[in-house]
Amino acid sequence: MKIEELGADATEQAYDAMRQLRPHLTSAGFVRLVNEVQRPQGYRLVGSWEPTAGKVVAAAGFRVLHMLAHGRVLVVDDLSTVPASRGQGHASRLLAWLEREARSQYCAQVHLDAGTHRYDAHRLYLRHGFAIKSFRLMRLL
Template identity: 35%
Template sequence: MLYHKEIQSEKELLEVYPIMKQLRPHLDEAAFLTLTDKARKSEHYKLFALYNDDVPVALAGFLPRVSLSQGIHVWVADLVTCEKHRSKGYGKRLLTAVEEWSREHGCGSVALSSGTGRRDAHRFYEEKMNYKKASYLYRKPLA
């Protein structure tokens, strides 16, 4: 049975960490716990997990935001399906849950960025989820 829920406890975070590690390999468990806690407190970060028969198979981390360019919206910061569970519709199901949460909380859109080399992800967003490429994301390290 498929269902999703918000991950809240440290125990739940540790349970889903191996999946997040596939998307964010630079994070060890301690950094994952610390950054998740800070993001929740400062930016109202939410982490949803999709479960198949009580086994986590996909994660979506997102933040409600307000900007002059996008109004009230949700920014998807993290979206990953476990490598051994890809191409089963889990990412679509979880991103749809994020969209539903966004509507219920008065958001007018959902936005995300995807690394330039992630062609399969781009195809998924554009062809399966009907997202439109809206901009380029630029980054400058400050250290």
């Protein structure tokens, strides 16, 4: 298992993992949105490679922000693993990589959102020391 940051030329390699969370995006739409919109806003991608398959089977998208309430934080926007590779430690290794990156970027915290229906993700995050500290509310416009 190899964890590696994916540059703009490798964005498409994260698509199979990310489409589990974002099924509305096509491969080309995902690459265009990440590279043309999100990367200029500080978004970065990291992938976990399955050595036998030779491809990314889990990926995380994140950015570093400064918040009035929390200071400098690493915010995980997306974290997903292809179904066939779940339970093999890819997400855990990505979370460990993200924590190391947060520390190297002088972040005080790591933040992430998880949909209320994603019970397996909640268990994973709680096992890794995350705590539920607030609710994120939204209103569709």
